[in-house]
Amino acid sequence: MFVEMHPYIGLIEAIKQRRAARAFKSDRIPEVILQEILELAAQAPSGFNLQPWRFIVVKSQQNKEKLQACAFNQRQISEAPVVLICCGDRRAAEMANITSVIHLGDDQGIMTPSYASYMRSSIPEFFRNHPSFDTMEAWTNRHTMLAVAYMMIVAKSFGVDSSPMEGFVSTQVKQAFQIPDEVDICCLLALGYATEPFKSYGGRFSTNQVCFSETYGEPFEVDG
Ligand SMILES: Cc1cc2nc3c(=O)[nH]c(=O)nc-3n(C[C@H](O)[C@H](O)[C@H](O)COP(=O)(O)O)c2cc1C
Numbered sequence: 001m002f003v004e005m006h007p008y009i010g011l012i013e014a015i016k017q018r019r020a021a022r023a024f025k026s027d028r029i030p031e032v033i034l035q036e037i038l039e040l041a042a043q044a045p046s047g048f049n050l051q052p053w054r055f056i057v058v059k060s061q062q063n064k065e066k067l068q069a070c071a072f073n074q075r076q077i078s079e080a081p082v083v084l085i086c087c088g089d090r091r092a093a094e095m096a097n098i099t100s101v102i103h104l105g106d107d108q109g110i111m112t113p114s115y116a117s118y119m120r121s122s123i124p125e126f127f128r129n130h131p132s133f134d135t136m137e138a139w140t141n142r143h144t145m146l147a148v149a150y151m152m153i154v155a156k157s158f159g160v161d162s163s164p165m166e167g168f169v170s171t172q173v174k175q176a177f178q179i180p181d182e183v184d185i186c187c188l189l190a191l192g193y194a195t196e197p198f199k200s201y202g203g204r205f206s207t208n209q210v211c212f213s214e215t216y217g218e219p220f221e222v223d224g
Contacts, residue, residue: 005032007157014156019201021161021194024079029191033158034082037191041151046143048123049101052092053144056085056177063177070172071188076163080190085173086148088140090182093127095120137184144186151189161194 009017038055046052058064059082067085068077077083091097098119105111133139152162165188173185211220 009157014153018156019199021163022197022199023195024192025195027193028081037155040154041147044147044150050092052088052140053147054087054089058083066176071168076190080192082191084189086186088144088184088186090136098123140184141186163190
């Protein structure tokens with residue numbers, strides 16, 4: 001089968017056309033496209049470039065059925081050819097990962113000894129105080145969901161539909177897929193080709209309902 005590797009739906013159209021699929025055909029996603037979706041998702045930004053996202057790629061029917069049983073029996077899971085268990089690993093904040101990020105920067109030729117030393121001292125300090133989040137789970141979710149958002153848009157640009165899900169029982173998924181305690185499950189993401197019943201566009205709040213000017217609650221107007 002010939003696979004067109006160039007995305008054929010442009011960015012703005014991919015954003016506009018993406019809908020959370022409710023049902024999937026059994027058609028497989030070409031492996032090169034799946035790989036591209038996963039690689040581009042990992043281009044998402046992260047604090048200190050720590051990249052805490054981790055994805056379990058579930059393709060076997062048996063495992064999809066096991067996952068569906070932990071997810072209120074949502075039909076998308078056993079129908080979609082691929083379901084990702086999208087996780088965030090709290091251990092990304094530990095020194096072993098900080099060292100890996102320093103090595104990555106070295107490989108790119110952008111790491112200086114002073115920045116490496118800044119990372120070794122200031123990142124642990126940041127996680128001791130964590131002024132911008134209350135729990136490590138908030139931190140892992142903050143990052144992983146960005147990668148998931150990239151993934152849904154990239155997938156759509158290749159004509160691949162997606163279904164993000166928070167309807168699952170975390171403790172059951174952790175047990176069934178041997179997910180360590182330090183790893184949070186942020187969502188499930190089914191990927192494939194949507195079929196009926198298609199989900200209709202539910203609308204979005206307008207910019208002036210969700211944006212404020214300068215302080216919270218102050219009306220925002222686009223400068224004319
Ligand atoms: C984090 C997250 C969790 C969601 N969980 C579920 C879910 O468990 N089951 C489901 O059918 N849809 C789920 N959805 C899909 C939403 O219902 C859907 O995105 C929303 O209604 C807007 O529709 P649209 O994405 O098609 O524009 C979820 C979406 C997000 C972003």
